[in-house]
Amino acid sequence: MQILKNKFIRFCADVLILAALFTLVQYFITTGLLNQYYQINLASMCINIILSVSLSLINGFTGQLSLGHAGFMAVGAYASVILTQMLGQPFIAGIFAACLAAGVCGFIIGVPTLRLKGDYLAIATLAFGEIIRVTLQNIDYVNGPAGVLGITKLTTWPWLFAAAVITTLVVVNLINSSYGRAIISVREDEVASELMGINTTKYKVIAFVIGAMFAGLAGAMYAHFFYIIKPETFNFLKSFDILVMVVLGGLGSTSGAIIAAIFITALTAALQSFPAIRMILYALILIIVMIYRPQGLMGNKELSRQTFGRIWSGRKNEHNRN
Amino acid sequence: MAGFGVEEKMSIIEINSLDKSFGGLSAVLNVNFFLEQNELVGLIGPNGAGKTTVFNLITGVYKPDQGSIIFNGQNITGMAPHAICARGIARTFQNIRLFNDLSVLDNVKIAAHKNVPYNFFSAIFRTPGFFKGEEIIEKEAMKYLEIFKLDDKKDELAKNMPYGEQRRLEIARAMATKPTMLILDEPAAGMNPQETNELMNLIAQIRREFKLSILLIEHDMSLVMGVCERIYVLDYGQIIAEGKPEDIRRNKRVVEAYLGEEGE
Numbered sequence: 001m002q003i004l005k006n007k008f009i010r011f012c013a014d015v016l017i018l019a020a021l022f023t024l025v026q027y028f029i030t031t032g033l034l035n036q037y038y039q040i041n042l043a044s045m046c047i048n049i050i051l052s053v054s055l056s057l058i059n060g061f062t063g064q065l066s067l068g069h070a071g072f073m074a075v076g077a078y079a080s081v082i083l084t085q086m087l088g089q090p091f092i093a094g095i096f097a098a099c100l101a102a103g104v105c106g107f108i109i110g111v112p113t114l115r116l117k118g119d120y121l122a123i124a125t126l127a128f129g130e131i132i133r134v135t136l137q138n139i140d141y142v143n144g145p146a147g148v149l150g151i152t153k154l155t156t157w158p159w160l161f162a163a164a165v166i167t168t169l170v171v172v173n174l175i176n177s178s179y180g181r182a183i184i185s186v187r188e189d190e191v192a193s194e195l196m197g198i199n200t201t202k203y204k205v206i207a208f209v210i211g212a213m214f215a216g217l218a219g220a221m222y223a224h225f226f227y228i229i230k231p232e233t234f235n236f237l238k239s240f241d242i243l244v245m246v247v248l249g250g251l252g253s254t255s256g257a258i259i260a261a262i263f264i265t266a267l268t269a270a271l272q273s274f275p276a277i278r279m280i281l282y283a284l285i286l287i288i289v290m291i292y293r294p295q296g297l298m299g300n301k302e303l304s305r306q307t308f309g310r311i312w313s314g315r316k317n318e319h320n321r322n
Numbered sequence: 323m324a325g326f327g328v329e330e331k332m333s334i335i336e337i338n339s340l341d342k343s344f345g346g347l348s349a350v351l352n353v354n355f356f357l358e359q360n361e362l363v364g365l366i367g368p369n370g371a372g373k374t375t376v377f378n379l380i381t382g383v384y385k386p387d388q389g390s391i392i393f394n395g396q397n398i399t400g401m402a403p404h405a406i407c408a409r410g411i412a413r414t415f416q417n418i419r420l421f422n423d424l425s426v427l428d429n430v431k432i433a434a435h436k437n438v439p440y441n442f443f444s445a446i447f448r449t450p451g452f453f454k455g456e457e458i459i460e461k462e463a464m465k466y467l468e469i470f471k472l473d474d475k476k477d478e479l480a481k482n483m484p485y486g487e488q489r490r491l492e493i494a495r496a497m498a499t500k501p502t503m504l505i506l507d508e509p510a511a512g513m514n515p516q517e518t519n520e521l522m523n524l525i526a527q528i529r530r531e532f533k534l535s536i537l538l539i540e541h542d543m544s545l546v547m548g549v550c551e552r553i554y555v556l557d558y559g560q561i562i563a564e565g566k567p568e569d570i571r572r573n574k575r576v577v578e579a580y581l582g583e584e585g586e
Contacts, residue, residue, distance in 0.1 A: 004453060007453065177440075177456075179442055184428075191403075193421075194404050197407035
């Protein structure tokens with residue numbers, strides 16, 4: 001009972017921190033302290049967090065190298081836009097449709113391809129992303145290569161915040177459960193995991209479908225923030241961008257994925273004023289990080305209450321010594 | 323021959339004319355054997371005789387070309403490894419295959435996953451059932467760690483443990499799947515005589531406590547002869563001898579298989 005009580009107190013503390021963060025940013029937006037430029041970057045940040053956290057479930061925790069994440073994002077973006085713009089449904093219906101469509105695609109792709117390993121799976125998922133893109137280019141209903149223009153801006157800070165928080169919560173809660181341990185064991189040693197009674201195919205598909213669903217969510221958020229979606233936005237370079245965030249953050253670390261998503265979005269924004277050397281600097285920073293932190297910023301560690309607790313008590317000890 | 327007044331023990335596993343070849347090379351050829359309930363049986367043979375292949379066939383890593391494996395009266399031939407594990411066969415590996423980057427406790431908890439006491443959605447929504455279930459899993463896992471004297475190392479990463487303890491952890495992990503039959507692939511490989519001795523006592527203890535049937539491969543002859551009740555000898559994929567340890571020691575074909583044929 002005491003344990004449950006402590007958990008409840010910690011839960012309340014988390015809610016308070018999140019509510020404070022939300023209110024603070026909302027206050028900045030309404031008072032105009034965060035101008036249009038910052039708001040765009042804030043939205044990108046949230047969308048990138050959703051993308052990198054969901055991909056880290058597939059790449060980092062399940063250990064399945066997927067290069068088709070932008071494809072699922074495209075499915076979500078188009079599904080939500082079809083519902084809100086063409087069928088006149090509310091945004092929430094569009095979001096559910098996005099998750100559902102991307103999840104179904106994840107299942108259809110996952111079942112046959114997840115028996116492949118490593119490089120082969122990477123190529124199969126890469127090909128899948130391209131199939132989605134080319135298919136969308138050839139569907140007249142969504143204007144083919146020109147894409148859909150003039151999408152109503154429905155994605156607001158509350159939506160973005162809720163989407164990012166829910167994604168993170170679901171992934172973290174899943175990973176820290178028996179099901180999550182089963183998923184991680186697939187990454188650690190698939191043969192041993194299978195022989196310990198874990199249906200590895202099932203858990204690979206589950207992780208893949210959940211990851212795809214959240215990529216779909218990110219797609220819906222993206223489409224209703226940036227007014228325009230076209231198939232070209234979701235090419236394989238976008239998948240690589242997401243992969244870079246996951247690897248930079250550290251495979252097998254949700255907090256790493258979040259930190260890397262924030263870092264890369266901020267970096268891209270900061271380098272916008274040097275268009276000529278932007279890509280060079282971006283690449284250089286990645287190379288330097290990979291040389292000095294090959295395991296990624298966080299490795300497979302998590303930034304948690306314990307980490308802060310340790311830093312805090314370390315400070316106090318130092319203080320006492322002085 | 324039940325019904326003739328002869329008291330016959332139920333066999334837990336029956337392997338009938340098992341064949342497996344890899345690209346024309348017969349690794350296992352017409353292998354027949356059985357294990358009785360609560361029996362400790364050894365499978366020995368020179369290097370490359372096909373012992374590990376037999377293990378892989380029983381646990382579903384390979385599918386047999388021919389033959390059948392009947393476990394507890396159920397035909398498990400060709401089932402997926404996780405389905406076979408679910409029916410009560412657990413194993414260890416010749417070259418240790420732990421989940422290296424995970425803690426000792428998590429290694430055992432993963433094996434307990436097959437009896438997970440809460441569902442997927444209580445995990446995501448963190449219902450009270452989840453916390454209760456996690457407590458049950460933890461208690462279970464600690465029970466096995468205590469038996470194998472690894473409970474004080476529960477937070478260490480599996481890869482950082484000494485070799486002998488990794489071997490023990492593998493058995494603890496296998497036990498956490500709650501098997502009725504345990505398959506040990508060279509459990510004492512790389513251990514010193516004292517460690518081997520302790521391990522053998524442990525194996526005897528869990529066999530008694532959990533009413534296990536155990537099949538083991540081992541190169542350490544003194545060990546095999548000391549603990550096994552019955553021994554099968556495999557050479558070039560075929561069973562060449564079967565019997566009590568003292569019979570095997572005197573068997574001419576076995577000696578030949580190990581030492582080569584006598585000169586003229």
